[in-house]
Amino acid sequence: xxxxxxxxxxxxxxxxxxxxxxxxxxxxxxxxxxxxxxxxxxxxxxxxxxxxxxxxxxxxxxxxxxxxxxxxxxxxxxxxxxxxxxxxxxxxxxxxxxxxxxxxxxxxxxxxxxxxxxxxxxxxxxxxxxxxxxxxxxxxxxxxxxxxxxxxxxxxxxxxxxxxxxxxxxxxxxxxxxxxxxxxxxxxxxxxxxxxxxxxxxxxxxxxxxxxxxxxxxxxxxxxxxxxxxxxxxxxxxxxxxxxxxxxxxxxxxxxxxxxxxxxxxxxxxxxxxxxxxxxxxxxxxxxxxxxxxxxxxxxxxxxxxxxxxxxxxxxxxxxxxxxxxxxxxxxxxxxxxxxxxxxxxxxxxxxxxxxxxxxxxxxxxxxxxxxxxxxxxxxxxxxxxxxxxxxx
Numbered sequence: 377x378x379x380x381x382x383x384x385x386x387x388x389x390x391x392x393x394x395x396x397x398x399x400x401x402x403x404x405x406x407x408x409x410x411x412x413x414x415x416x417x418x419x420x421x422x423x424x425x426x427x428x429x430x431x432x433x434x435x436x437x438x439x440x441x442x443x444x445x446x447x448x449x450x451x452x453x454x455x456x457x458x459x460x461x462x463x464x465x466x467x468x469x470x471x472x473x474x475x476x477x478x479x480x481x482x483x484x485x486x487x488x489x490x491x492x493x494x495x496x497x498x499x500x501x502x503x504x505x506x507x508x509x510x511x512x513x514x515x516x517x518x519x520x521x522x523x524x525x526x527x528x529x530x531x532x533x534x535x536x537x538x539x540x541x542x543x544x545x546x547x548x549x550x551x552x553x554x555x556x557x558x559x560x561x562x563x564x565x566x567x568x569x570x571x572x573x574x575x576x577x578x579x580x581x582x583x584x585x586x587x588x589x590x591x592x593x594x595x596x597x598x599x600x601x602x603x604x605x606x607x608x609x610x611x612x613x614x615x616x617x618x619x620x621x622x623x624x625x626x627x628x629x630x631x632x633x634x635x636x637x638x639x640x641x642x643x644x645x646x647x648x649x650x651x652x653x654x655x656x657x658x659x660x661x662x663x664x665x666x667x668x669x670x671x672x673x674x675x676x677x678x679x680x681x682x683x684x685x686x687x688x689x690x691x692x693x694x695x696x697x698x699x700x701x702x703x704x705x706x707x708x709x710x711x712x713x714x715x716x717x718x719x720x721x722x723x724x725x726x727x728x729x730x731x732x733x734x735x736x737x738x739x740x741x742x743x744x745x746x747x748x749x750x751x752x753x754x755x756x757x758x759x760x761x762x763x764x765x766x767x768x769x
Contacts, residue, residue: 398480401538407468407475408538411493412531414468416699418500419524421458423695426601427688430454431512431608431615437505451610462501469493472534485542489534496527513616514602521598525591525702532703536710577715579656582647583708586667589640590705594698596633603629604686634678641671644705663708670701 399407425431433451434440438459441447446456473490476483500523507516599618603626607615619625648664674697681690 397478399475399478401479401481404475404479404486405535405538407471408490408531408535411468411472412528412535412703414465415493415497415524415527415531416703418458418461418465419521419528419699420692420696421461422520422524423692425455425458426517426608427606427692427695428454429606429608429610431517432508432610432613434459435508437508459504462497466494466497469497472531483537483542485537486534489530489537492530493527493534496523496530499523500527511615512608514607514618517608518595518598518602522595525594528699528702529706532706533710536707578654579647579651579660580712580715582650583660583664583705583712586640586644586647586705587709589636589643590702593633593637593640594702596629596636597694597698600626600629600633601691606686606688606691630682634682637671637674637678641668641675644668644671659711660708663704663711667701667704667708670697670704673697674701 425433428451430451433449433453433455434446436442440452440456446452470493472493473487476487476490479486500520503516503520503523507513507520510516602618604617607617618629621628644664644667648661648668651661651664674694677690677694677697681687681694684690
């Protein structure tokens with residue numbers, strides 16, 4: 377109790393210092409979008425540092441050659457400029473957390489998600505220092521990029537949650553049975569919602585699989601870059617590249633990356649068709665469409681850069697498209713939401729869809745589904761009745 381009282385007192389003092397300034401949900405959403413854009417921008421600027429061979433342009437950290445400003449050297453200026461970009465990115469990330477504290481109505485989930493952004497930026501800065509001191513060893517560089525992708529996960533979830541108020545908890549099937557039937561208008565709208573929930577359950581699992589495939593593809597891409605010619609150093613600098621099979625390492629890793637990306641693309645198209653087949657809402661179908669378009673572009677760019685021996689410009693475009701692809705698949709996962717339990721309303725709606733689709737083959741399947749659902753709801757109602765009669769058990 378004393379701890380909670382201390383937290384309340386600190387919040388009151390913070391409110392007095394800020395003169396009671398508050399942030400509306402619309403204003404906070406704009407702050408969250410700015411933070412997401414800044415965190416995406418620094419991924420592209422970091423890729424530019426590596427692809428221009430400026431990774432060791434400033435061989436010391438946090439200073440550059442022991443000074444607070446870089447010498448008049450192209451690689452040093454590029455590397456130091458990327459470090460300077462970290463400052464506005466840190467401000468945007470910090471504002472996402474501070475504005476969450478002043479948002480009204482206050483939401484604890486936004487506060488914790490907002491706190492992850494500045495913590496992630498600080499971790500990135502520290503990891504960047506270790507990467508420079510490690511002479512751009514491929515392990516440090518891969519970890520640096522992976523951390524950027526993890527920060528984007530928090531940023532996307534923050535934007536999505538800021539744009540949507542939390543939904544009320546769904547009633548359990550037993551509670552629905554105990555409460556009895558609702559009005560005819562509610563049943564009609566409930567059937568539509570139930571069908572969407574049942575179909576969303578399939579999409580949730582499919583889209584979550586896409587997130588895993590996307591992460592695996594990005595990891596394979598970082599491995600391909602680690603084994604390729606763009607290690608981040610300028611000519612003459614010795615960089616520890618991935619080299620477990622001699623000269624064949626790069627070809628092996630690139631081909632495995634291409635194979636994983638191909639499977640990811642096929643899975644994305646399959647999930648898009650699944651969403652279309654199940655008449656999923658636009659909030660799910662739209663990011664899936666964007667994902668498929670980005671993957672098609674990635675395929676063309678990847679093939680072109682392989683045929684042209686990995687030119688710097690195309691590799692940078694490839695990294696940019698990879699970041700956008702990651703954002704789109706994360707957005708699709710947020711739009712899919714959490715799976716819901718199957719209810720009797722779901723069965724009624726699915727029954728109508730199945731009968732219209734294939735009347736001759738659906739009867740046995742529907743009887744089996746109905747029997748299982750009725751048995752489950754009856755057991756739930758019996759447990760609820762027993763709990764009401766014997767509340768102490």
